[in-house]
Every structure is written in C-alpha cells, then in structure tokens.
Amino acid sequence: MTLHCPAPIPARAGIGLRSYHFREIMESPPPVAWMETHPENYFGEGGTALRTLERIRVDYPLSFHGVGLSLGSTDSIDSTHLRKLKEVFDRFQPTFVSEHLSWSSVDGRFLNDLLPLPYTEESLNLVCAKIDETQTELQRSMLIENVTQYLTWPDSTIPEAEFMAEVVRRTGCGILLDLNNVYVNAVNFHLDPVRFLNAIPSEAVQEIHLAGFDRVGRWLVDTHGQAVYPEVWSLYEWALHHFGPRPTLIEWDTNLPPLAELVEQASQADAMLGACYATPA
Amino acid sequence: MPPLHELQRAFAAAMMEGKGLTVTTSMRTGPARRSLALYRRLIRNNYVQTLKITYPVLRRLIGGHYFNVFARGYLKRYPSTSGDLFAYGQHFPLFLLQLESPRVLIELARLEWACHELHQVADSPLPSQEWIQTLATVDPSAVTFRLNPTVRLLRCVLPVHRVWYALQPEADGNGIDGLSLSPEEGGLLVTRGRGKIHVRSLSPNQWWLLQAVRDRKTVAVVECMAREFMPDLDLAQFLTGLSDPVMGPVFSLEIHP
Numbered sequence: 001m002t003l004h005c006p007a008p009i010p011a012r013a014g015i016g017l018r019s020y021h022f023r024e025i026m027e028s029p030p031p032v033a034w035m036e037t038h039p040e041n042y043f044g045e046g047g048t049a050l051r052t053l054e055r056i057r058v059d060y061p062l063s064f065h066g067v068g069l070s071l072g073s074t075d076s077i078d079s080t081h082l083r084k085l086k087e088v089f090d091r092f093q094p095t096f097v098s099e100h101l102s103w104s105s106v107d108g109r110f111l112n113d114l115l116p117l118p119y120t121e122e123s124l125n126l127v128c129a130k131i132d133e134t135q136t137e138l139q140r141s142m143l144i145e146n147v148t149q150y151l152t153w154p155d156s157t158i159p160e161a162e163f164m165a166e167v168v169r170r171t172g173c174g175i176l177l178d179l180n181n182v183y184v185n186a187v188n189f190h191l192d193p194v195r196f197l198n199a200i201p202s203e204a205v206q207e208i209h210l211a212g213f214d215r216v217g218r219w220l221v222d223t224h225g226q227a228v229y230p231e232v233w234s235l236y237e238w239a240l241h242h243f244g245p246r247p248t249l250i251e252w253d254t255n256l257p258p259l260a261e262l263v264e265q266a267s268q269a270d271a272m273l274g275a276c277y278a279t280p281a
Numbered sequence: 282m283p284p285l286h287e288l289q290r291a292f293a294a295a296m297m298e299g300k301g302l303t304v305t306t307s308m309r310t311g312p313a314r315r316s317l318a319l320y321r322r323l324i325r326n327n328y329v330q331t332l333k334i335t336y337p338v339l340r341r342l343i344g345g346h347y348f349n350v351f352a353r354g355y356l357k358r359y360p361s362t363s364g365d366l367f368a369y370g371q372h373f374p375l376f377l378l379q380l381e382s383p384r385v386l387i388e389l390a391r392l393e394w395a396c397h398e399l400h401q402v403a404d405s406p407l408p409s410q411e412w413i414q415t416l417a418t419v420d421p422s423a424v425t426f427r428l429n430p431t432v433r434l435l436r437c438v439l440p441v442h443r444v445w446y447a448l449q450p451e452a453d454g455n456g457i458d459g460l461s462l463s464p465e466e467g468g469l470l471v472t473r474g475r476g477k478i479h480v481r482s483l484s485p486n487q488w489w490l491l492q493a494v495r496d497r498k499t500v501a502v503v504e505c506m507a508r509e510f511m512p513d514l515d516l517a518q519f520l521t522g523l524s525d526p527v528m529g530p531v532f533s534l535e536i537h538p
Contacts, residue, residue, distance in 0.1 A: 040365045044401025045430075048476040068364025074286040081364050106289040110361040111296055112369075113324045122285050150323075151316035153288075219319055 006093040007061035009034045009207075011245035013269035014063070015262045016252055022052045024259045029059055032266045034095070036063040036249050039088045053092065063096040063207065063249070064089060065176075070110070071130045071144075072103030072117040082137050089138060096207055096247075098143035098176045099134070101127065101164065118153035119163040124170075131171040143206055144168075145176040148184045148222040160185075161199030168204045175200060178209040179239055180251075183232050184220045193235055197242060205243050210236060210269060211251040225255035228265060236269070240276040248273065296321050297360060328356045328369065335370040336393045339386065341448045342457070351377070367401065370394065385462060388441045392469065392480065395433035399473040405429035405530050419536050421500035427533050428495045431473040434488075438464045442480040474529025481528070486511045487519065494532050 012033035017025070019041070035056065042050055056062075068081055089097055102114040117123045135141055144167060146160065158166070164175060177200065186193040210233075212226025228236075228250065236248070250265040283291075294300050295317050329352040333340055340348040351373075358379075359372045374390040416424065428434070439462050447456035468488045470481045483491060490511075493503050507516040523531035 040367070043365055043367065045403035047400050047402065047404070047473070049400070051476075068366075070364055074289055078364060084365075103289060104364065106286070106293045108362060109293055109297070110364060111293060111324050112327055112361050112364070112366055113320070115292065115320070118285065118288065120285075126285065150319045151313060216319065218315075221319070221323070 006095045009061045009063060009095045009247045011247055012273060013248045013250060013266035014060075015250050015266050017053075017056065018253065018256060019049060019052075020256045021259045021262070022048070025056060026052065030259060030263045032060070032263060033270075034061040034063065034247065036065050036096075036251075039064040039066050039085055039097075040068050042088050042092070043084045057092055062092055062094040063098065063247075064092070064094040065145075066097070066099045067114070068104070068112070069099045069130075069134065070102075070104040071099055071134070072101065072115075072123065072127055073105045074103075074126065075105050075108065077130055077133055078105075082134065086138055089140070096143055096174075096176075097138065097140065098145055098207070100145050100147050101167070102147045114147045116147060116149040116151065116153065119156040119158040119160055121157070124158065124163060124166060128167055128170045131167065131173050135171065135173065141173055143174040143176040145178050145209065146181050147178070148181045148188075150188065150219060150221075152189060159199065161196045165199060165201050165204075168201055173204075174206040175204045176207045176209060177205045177239070177243075177246075178211070178251075179235050180209065180211040180213060180228070180232050181222055183229075183235055184213050184222050187220050194238065197235075197239055200243075202243050205246055208236070208239065208243075208246045208248045209251050210248060210265075223255075224251050224253035227257075227261070228268075233268070233272070237272055240272060245273050245276045296324055297357070325353065325356060327366075328352065328361070331366045332370050332373065335397045336373060336390060337450070338393055338445050338448045339389050341454065342389065342444060343386065351380075354380070370397070385439050385441060385444065388435075388437045388439050389444055391435055392437070392441055392445055392471065395435055395471045396478045396480075399431055399433060399471060399478055402430040402473070405431040405473075405533070407524070407526055407530050408533065416534060416536070421504060422502075423537050424500045425497045425535050425537065426494040426500065426503065427497055427535055428491075429530055429533055431529050432531050433471040434483075434491055434495055435469040435471060436488075437469050440465050440482060442469055442482055445480055470531065472529035472531060474525070474527050479528045486514060490514075490516075490519070491531070500534065 010033050014034035014036055015032050017035040017037040042053060044050060066085060069077065100114045101117065103117060104111050104113055104115055131142065131144065144164065146164060167173065168175060182193045182196055185191060210228045211222065211224045212228055213220045214223045214225060248269045250262055250269060252262055329349055332352045332355065355373055355376045358376060361369055371394060374387055374394055377387045377390055443460050444457065447460060448454055466485045467483045470483050470491065472479050490503060490507065493506060504516060507514055
C-alpha cells in the first residue's frame with residue numbers, strides 16, 4: 001500500500017510510536033493528533049511493524065525521525081541507508097522527516113550515538129553539504145534537531161544556536177527544537193536556555209520535542225525514559241509564547257510507560273498549546 | 282583545532298579502545314575525561330540493549346550478568362558498521378563459537394538470530410485455490426519448490442527449540458528444569474505466520490525433504506525421493522502441514538513452461 005498525500009500535522013501534541021504499544025493502539029486508537037517514529041524500524045520488506053504502520057498511517061499523520069544518517073560525519077553519506085530512507089518516506093508519505101545535528105560514524109565504523117560536533121566553519125560546510133545532498137536525494141526538505149552534549153569542544157568558534165541558524169539559512173531546512181536537550185545542555189554546562197532559544201530563527205521551528213532525563217552523577221542525561229520534568233514544561237511554556245504554537249511530540253523511548261501515561265503527557269502539552277492559542281504573543 | 286576527521290577518528294578510538302582523547306590538548310582535563318567516560322558508557326549500553334532485544338531467551342538462560350560480559354566482548358570484536366542497528370547482532374552466534382561456548386548457547390543464539398531476521402522479511406502470501414487447481418494439471422517435473430522468505434532451516438544438534446519455548450516472556454521459566462537436551466538428528470524449521478514466530482523440530486527425513494525444497498528441486502524429484510527412501514511418509518500430508526496459514530506457509534511452487 002502506498003499513500004500519496006502527506007496529511008498536515010496540526011500544532012497539537014503527538015506521541016512517539018513504539019512497537020511496545022502497537023497492540024494497544026490498534027485496539028483503541030489514542031486521542032492524539034499525530035505520531036512520530038524512527039524510519040530505521042521500517043527498513044524491512046515485510047512483517048508486523050510495516051503492516052501496523054500502514055494501518056496507523058490511515059488515522060494519524062506521521063513524522064519520521066531518523067537516527068542513523070550521521071550528517072556530521074566526515075564519511076560520505078551511506079547511500080544504502082539514504083535509499084532505504086527514501087523508500088520508507090515514499091511509502092508512508094510522512095509530513096515531516098528529521099535527523100540530528102550530530103555525527104555517529106568515522107572511517108566506516110559506527111558508534112550509533114548522537115555525538116556532538118565542534119561548531120566550526122569546517123563543520124558548518126560539511127553539515128550543509130550533507131543536508132543539501134540528503135534533501136536532493138529525498139526530494140523534500142528536512143528538519144534538523146539540536147542534540148544533548150556531555151562535552152563541549154573547546155575550539156568551537158560558533159555558538160550552537162547561531163550554527164543552527166546558519167545551517168537553516170544555507171540549506172533551507174527547518175528545525176526540530178528539542179527543549180529537553182536545550183534544558184539538559186543548559187544545566188550540564190551552566191548555559192542560559194533562553195539565550196539559546198532567542199538565537200533560533202522562529203520561522204524555522206516546525207516541531208518541538210519534549211522528553212524526560214535521568215541524573216547520572218553530575219550529569220543530566222537525555223534518556224527519554226521519564227515523564228517530562230516541570231522545568232522543561234516551564235521552558236516549553238516560554239517557547240510557545242516566543243515561537244507560537246508548534247506540533248509537539250512527547251518522546252519516550254526507554255522504560256516505556258503504559259500508553260495512557262504517554263497520552264496524558266500529550267494532553268498536558270495540548271492544554272498548554274490551547275492556552276497559547278488563547279493568549280496571542 | 283585539528284581537522285574534523287582527525288578529531289572524530291580520535292574520539293571513536295577513545296570510545297572503542299578506551300584511549301584518552303589526546304588529539305586536542307584541552308580534552309585531557311579531568312572534566313573532559315569524565316565526559317568521555319559517560320559517552321563510553323552510553324554507547325556501550327546502546328549496543329548491550331540492542332543485543333538484549335535480539336537475544337532475549339539467551340539472556341534469560343544465562344542471566345543478565347553473563348550476558349553483559351558476552352555483549353561487551355562482542356562489541357570489541359565486532360564493532361557496528363551501519364547506522365541501522367537491526368543487523369548489529371548477526372555475528373553473535375559466531376562470536377560464541379569463537380569463545381568455545383557451550384553448544385547449547387551457540388545453537389540457541391543461531392535460533393534467535395533466525396527469529397530476529399524473520400521479523401522483517403517480505404511476507405509470504407498463501408496460494409489461491411485457483412492456483413492450486415491449476416497446479417494439479419501440470420507436469421510435476423515442470424514445477425519447482427521454493428522456500429518462502431519467512432522460513433529458516435537450522436541444522437541443530439541439540440533440541441534448543443525446547444529451551445526457546447520454555448523461556449519465552451509469557452512462560453514462567455520453570456519448564457527449563459529437567460528439560461532433555463540430548464542430541465537429536467534432524468533440524469529446526471522456523472517460520473513466521475500471522476506475525477508470530479513458530480519453531481518446529483524436523484525428523485531426519487523431513488529435514489532431508491526440506492533441503493530438497495530449499496534447493497529448488499522439482500515436485501517430481503521430491504516425490505521420487507519420498508517414494509524411494511521414505512515409503513512410510515505421507516508426502517501429501519507432510520506438505521499440507523507446511524502450508525498451514527497460522528504457522529506460515531513454508532514453500533511456494535513455480536511452474537516452468
């Protein structure tokens with residue numbers, strides 16, 4: 001089955017789609033506006049995951065959030081991975097496709113994590129070239145997400161938000177703004193999250209992520225294994241008034257809760273989006 | 282600042298080989314070392330988690346501690362080569378073999394890898410009644426068997442399917458006590474039917490016939506084999522049993538003009 005028309009995603013809350021919840025979603029479709037999933041989970045040629053997504057796609061607009069393209073790597077883009085992405089996107093026609101402003105491979109060896117780039121002119125040129133190549137191959141624009149960092153490269157010459165703004169300017173891509181990542185980085189490195197958000201071009205922000213973190217020693221770690229923390233909800237409220245209402249995802253990937261808890265988090269985001277609509281900036 | 286490629290290469294070495302990140306002097310400080318240690322832990326946990334998802338029964342059999350030890354050893358010997366982690370654990374049975382692990386672990390790992398692969402392969406549609414009726418009118422030497430993509434044939438010495446069933450998530454695990462693991466001839470048939478994985482043991486004769494199916498022999502050849510070497514086998518009944526929609530159809534037939 002091929003669906004030809006991407007459904008628009010409204011500025012409401014969605015949830016991450018994980019196989020753990022497949023049966024519950026099929027039996028009782030939850031009251032959320034849209035869903036997001038990792039395209040890499042649908043690279044196969046058949047099976048339950050593909051069939052389930054085909055059915056879910058009928059009722060919910062989709063956003064695909066890639067984790068394996070390694071846009072910041074000095075390796076060339078894995079053409080097989082990119083071809084598979086295109087096949088999945090052509091098949092399911094997601095409204096948004098996104099990837100991370102990070103790297104995860106070098107010399108053909110993968111670390112399969114979202115590793116931070118030094119924000120330099122060299123990195124900027126590399127990332128923009130990779131995004132251009134990806135968007136050309138996919139024949140569509142993509143969103144780029146800010147990642148958590150547990151180290152800062154001391155020789156970075158461009159602030160992260162300015163780096164993202166320049167990527168947007170050069171490539172025409174959009175931004176997937178992960179507010180949990182902004183908060184985690186701000187706490188870990190004693191940064192001002194509002195200063196970061198003020199440097200992000202408002203019109204480029206097309207989707208927002210909210211998630212939970214864990215404390216590991218002195219670090220906050222972006223585990224996606226908890227409910228959204230009050231401090232991140234506060235930052236979200238600020239961001240909604242600053243950027244305006246945006247499609248917002250409750251991202252929960254580990255230590256998965258019952259579907260009802262995920263939906264409750266989405267309802268909370270919807271309530272804040274509703275308040276934002278009622279109170280123009 | 283070193284070139285990006287040099288920096289990424291040094292970072293990867295620091296992660297996978299436990300080296301310090303000496304490519305940039307400012308990364309030699311204590312806080313930077315703690316950052317690298319955190320990344321090393323997060324990356325390692327990703328891979329261990331991936332292997333846990335791929336080999337849940339093996340993990341349940343040997344326990345989390347020993348499984349993690351194996352997983353960390355595997356990570357060092359078989360680093361990931363793809364942004365898609367689906368195939369990351371494919372060499373795990375070989376790794377266990379290289380370690381001279383007990384045979385039951387190696388064969389159980391082979392079974393679990395087959396199950397994992399089957400989750401994503403192309404569906405195998407059931408043949409229509411019209412097609413089956415057409416088949417009855419065709420010369421059997423012009424029809425070849427073809428093993429469906431949703432099928433794996435595994436040569437196993439030990440009946441590890443019993444362990445596999447006894448340690449499924451819904452099982453209480455008590456069935457593992459007193460389980461007979463005496464060597465058996467034959468093999469295992471692994472199929473995907475209606476979204477679920479099924480494992481059946483095969484007698485030596487059934488194994489031999491399914492080898493012929495896998496080798497794309499003609500219906501005439503398979504009938505001849507069965508007649509000559511397995512006079513007691515009801516071939517039609519055996520083949521019908523392999524077309525059960527619940528367990529997943531095992532083979533399809535191709536007519537050659």
